[in-house]
Amino acid sequence: xxxxxxxxxxxxxxxxxxxxxxxxxxxxxxxxxxxxxxxxxxxxxxxxxxxxxxxxxxxxxxxxxxxxxxxxxxxxx
Amino acid sequence: xxxxxxxxxxxxxxxxxxxxxxxxxxxxxxxxxxxxxxxxxxxxxxxxxxxxxxxxxxxxxxxxxxxxxxxxxxxxxxxxxxxxxxxxxxxxxxxxxxxxxxxxxxxxxxxxxxxxxxxxxxxxxxxxxxxxxxxxxxxxxxxxxxxxxxxxxxxxxxxxxxxxxxxxxxxxxxxxxxxxxxxxxxxxxxxxxxxxxxxxxxxxxxxxxxxxxxxxxxxxxxxxxxxxxxxxxxxxxxxxxxxxxxxxxxxxxxxxxxxxxxxxxxxxxxxxxxxxxxxxxxxxxxxxxxxxxxxxxxxxxxxxxxxxxxxxxxxxxxxxxxxxxxxxxxxxxxxxxxxxxxxxxxxxxxxxxxxxxxxxxxxxxxxxxxxxxxxxxxxxxxxxxxxxxxxxxxxxxxxxxxxxxxxxxxxxxxxxxxxxxxxxxxxxxxxxxxxxxxxxxxxxxxxxxxxxxxxxxxxxxxxxxxxxxxxxxxxxxxxxxxxxxxxxxxxxxxxxxxxxxxxxxxxxxxxxxxxxxxxxxxxxxxxxxxxxxxxxxxxxxxxxxxxxxxxxxxxxxxxxxxxxxxxxxxxxxxxxxxxxxxxxxxxxxxxxxxxxxxxxxxxxxxxxxxxxxxxxxxxxxxxxxxxxxxxxxxxxxxxxxx
Ligand SMILES: Nc1nc2c(ncn2[C@@H]2O[C@H](COP(=O)(O)OP(=O)(O)O)[C@@H](O)[C@H]2O)c(=O)[nH]1
Ligand SMILES: [Mg+2]
Numbered sequence: 001x002x003x004x005x006x007x008x009x010x011x012x013x014x015x016x017x018x019x020x021x022x023x024x025x026x027x028x029x030x031x032x033x034x035x036x037x038x039x040x041x042x043x044x045x046x047x048x049x050x051x052x053x054x055x056x057x058x059x060x061x062x063x064x065x066x067x068x069x070x071x072x073x074x075x076x077x
Numbered sequence: 078x079x080x081x082x083x084x085x086x087x088x089x090x091x092x093x094x095x096x097x098x099x100x101x102x103x104x105x106x107x108x109x110x111x112x113x114x115x116x117x118x119x120x121x122x123x124x125x126x127x128x129x130x131x132x133x134x135x136x137x138x139x140x141x142x143x144x145x146x147x148x149x150x151x152x153x154x155x156x157x158x159x160x161x162x163x164x165x166x167x168x169x170x171x172x173x174x175x176x177x178x179x180x181x182x183x184x185x186x187x188x189x190x191x192x193x194x195x196x197x198x199x200x201x202x203x204x205x206x207x208x209x210x211x212x213x214x215x216x217x218x219x220x221x222x223x224x225x226x227x228x229x230x231x232x233x234x235x236x237x238x239x240x241x242x243x244x245x246x247x248x249x250x251x252x253x254x255x256x257x258x259x260x261x262x263x264x265x266x267x268x269x270x271x272x273x274x275x276x277x278x279x280x281x282x283x284x285x286x287x288x289x290x291x292x293x294x295x296x297x298x299x300x301x302x303x304x305x306x307x308x309x310x311x312x313x314x315x316x317x318x319x320x321x322x323x324x325x326x327x328x329x330x331x332x333x334x335x336x337x338x339x340x341x342x343x344x345x346x347x348x349x350x351x352x353x354x355x356x357x358x359x360x361x362x363x364x365x366x367x368x369x370x371x372x373x374x375x376x377x378x379x380x381x382x383x384x385x386x387x388x389x390x391x392x393x394x395x396x397x398x399x400x401x402x403x404x405x406x407x408x409x410x411x412x413x414x415x416x417x418x419x420x421x422x423x424x425x426x427x428x429x430x431x432x433x434x435x436x437x438x439x440x441x442x443x444x445x446x447x448x449x450x451x452x453x454x455x456x457x458x459x460x461x462x463x464x465x466x467x468x469x470x471x472x473x474x475x476x477x478x479x480x481x482x483x484x485x486x487x488x489x490x491x492x493x494x495x496x497x498x499x500x501x502x503x504x505x506x507x508x509x510x511x512x513x514x515x516x517x518x519x520x521x522x523x524x525x526x527x528x529x530x531x532x533x534x535x536x537x538x539x540x541x542x543x544x545x546x547x548x549x550x551x552x553x554x555x556x557x558x559x560x561x562x563x564x565x566x567x568x569x570x571x572x573x574x575x576x577x578x579x580x581x582x583x584x585x586x587x588x589x590x591x592x593x594x595x596x597x598x599x600x601x602x603x604x605x606x607x608x609x610x611x612x613x614x615x616x617x618x619x620x621x622x623x624x625x626x627x628x629x630x631x632x633x634x635x636x637x638x639x640x641x642x643x644x645x646x647x648x649x650x651x652x653x654x655x656x657x658x659x660x661x662x663x664x665x666x667x668x669x670x671x672x673x674x675x676x677x678x679x680x681x682x683x684x685x686x687x688x689x690x691x692x693x694x695x696x697x698x699x700x701x702x703x704x705x706x707x708x709x710x711x712x713x714x715x716x717x718x719x
Binding site for chain 1: 145321328562
């Protein structure tokens with residue numbers, strides 16, 4: 001499923017990011033990594049998805065809806 | 078300030094929001110503005126500081142997540158580190174984000190430049206139950222680590238002492254981080270290729286070798302050509318073995334180095350309950366309640382500025398009137414002296430009595446909310462709306478800064494990766510009423526039209542921006558890829574908002590008053606020489622025929638181009654009145670004029686910055702749309718209201 005569809009307040013693991021190099025690299029530098037845990041904090045139907053990489057502390061990242069649709073995730077316990 | 082080229086340079090480098098500008102301010106006396114969102118430090122801020130009787134150049138580099146630039150702000154930082162003679166790097170780290178920050182620390186260590194780590198925001202990390210063992214971290218990195226709380230100046234003395242030690246040390250020997258074997262082999266091989274050529278860059282060959290493999294576009298063409306064949310071989314090989322491309326492979330390895338170090342040096346106290354502020358944040362970002370809070374925020378900010386502004390102007394009025402009564406007797410004895418004095422004094426009175434009362438609460442309240450970190454939440458909440466006009470949430474930050482002043486707002490567009498989107502945002506920023514214009518709008522509203530009209534004008538301007546943005550973006554494709562950091566919500570210190578207000582006040586007194594006194598003087602002279610008539614005649618078709626306003630307002634438009642708040646001050650001058658409530662204009666005329674002045678042209682400093690950042694074409698573009706919009710809008714207001 002995509003990050004956009006996933007439920008909030010759950011642990012997710014990113015499996016695949018479908019986007020061009022620039023954006024994948026930017027994601028990488030801000031802490032969105034393949035095979036790593038990601039928590040979806042909040043989902044704003046009018047706008048972005050809010051995620052948190054627990055390894056990187058409490059700072060949250062807002063990701064565009066379009067972008068969230070390109071990030072494949074699976075539930076992880 | 079002219080900065081001597083022979084001075085040695087200390088650069089503060091770190092990720093956005095690490096507190097670099099705060100530290101810079103503590104270390105120097107100049108007050109660069111700090112803000113709690115990414116990308117505020119976009120123009121190079123530098124100053125001279127004294128450490129034990131030696132002068133150094135201190136520079137506050139734009140925040141960067143890594144040394145692989147994604148936007149112009151990050152590019153500036155990398156360019157500076159590579160090309161300038163940096164003698165010491167202070168790598169500032171937000172201690173609540175240790176592992177993410179260390180990724181860049183590893184990269185910075187690879188540059189080979191002497192370095193010290195400032196472990197900042199100790200107050201925050203303690204509050205969150207994060208403990209970092211300084212000695213262990215020093216062992217891992219083999220460079221000094223100094224815990225500090227920049228906002229309170231704590232630990233800064235130690236930091237300076239350590240800098241001074243390092244600057245006089247002849248050798249430094251930081252940790253070397255090895256990549257996995259076959260990556261490392263390629264790095265070593267590239268390094269030996271680079272060793273055949275002397276470079277005049279400020280960084281180590283190892284750093285250049287890694288970059289030649291990882292991100293060759295940042296190197297000059299000579300180095301790129303030299304390493305292009307090995308880059309090709311390595312890229313193919315790594316992609317085959319790791320199934321990630323070489324850029325990502327290196328990033329992942331650095332990331333793992335950082336995580337490993339973090340695991341060793343950091344301990345987390347388990348938390349029974351989430352702190353209140355984190356719960357509050359859930360509400361502020363909530364898909365429904367978030368918007369309720371946003372609305373409340375606007376109402377609160379608006380009413381506070383209005384109420385405080387009104388109170389301040391009433392208080393200021395008393396001494397201002399008193400001073401006026403002192404020279405009034407001159408009128409009988411020496412009329413010439415009286416008119417000259419009066420001309421200049423009314424300029425001052427207009428600035429202090431009319432503009433300042435609204436400017437001060439505006440700056441104070443806005444920077445208070447900036448300090449809490451709320452502005453990034455606003456960006457998050459209205460990203461959806463921004464998409465509708467073809468921009469994304471990143472433009473929100475510059476837009477919000479635009480309500481303060483267009484100049485820093487235009488610099489802040491550097492955080493926008495996409496060039497076209499950046500240009501669109503920058504061209505729209507001059508349309509946003511800056512604090513100078515807002516003060517004018519508030520003052521006129523307070524004196525005559527009432528607060529509701531202010532809301533209407535804001536609303537109107539925002540709609541205009543939306544429409545124009547929509548039209549321009551039709552030609553530029555859809556924005557994708559907002560990735561915006563939402564820093565932790567903070568209880569703001571009152572110190573910084575007051576400091577910023579003071580800075581703004583000083584700037585206002587220095588620059589605005591100078592212009593005002595000169596302006597009033599020139600205005601008085603032109604009137605004396607009957608030149609105003611020609612200026613007014615020149616603008617008359619526009620001002621009086623089309624817009625139906627008093628012809629005398631023509632000359633104020635020239636002053637408004639210099640600084641927007643001059644319009645209102647010169648207005649009282651031009652019409653020969655002592656205060657705004659006796660303005661000989663109908664409310665409809667006032668509103669028509671206000672909307673025209675708000676939109677009609679970027680002010681001089683804004684134009685200069687637009688030129689510097691984008692060249693003439695964007696000035697031309699931005700000016701053209703603003704003039705057209707000012708006309709159309711003023712006409713709309715005129716016809717609807719009369
Ligand atoms: N709690 C706390 N806040 C800090 C500290 N240092 C800076 N800040 C705040 O963090 C935010 C970002 O600081 P700024 O200097 O603009 O960061 P920059 O982006 O690195 O230049 C501002 O709101 C500062 O007031 C600190 O030591 N403790
Ligand atoms: Mg800064």
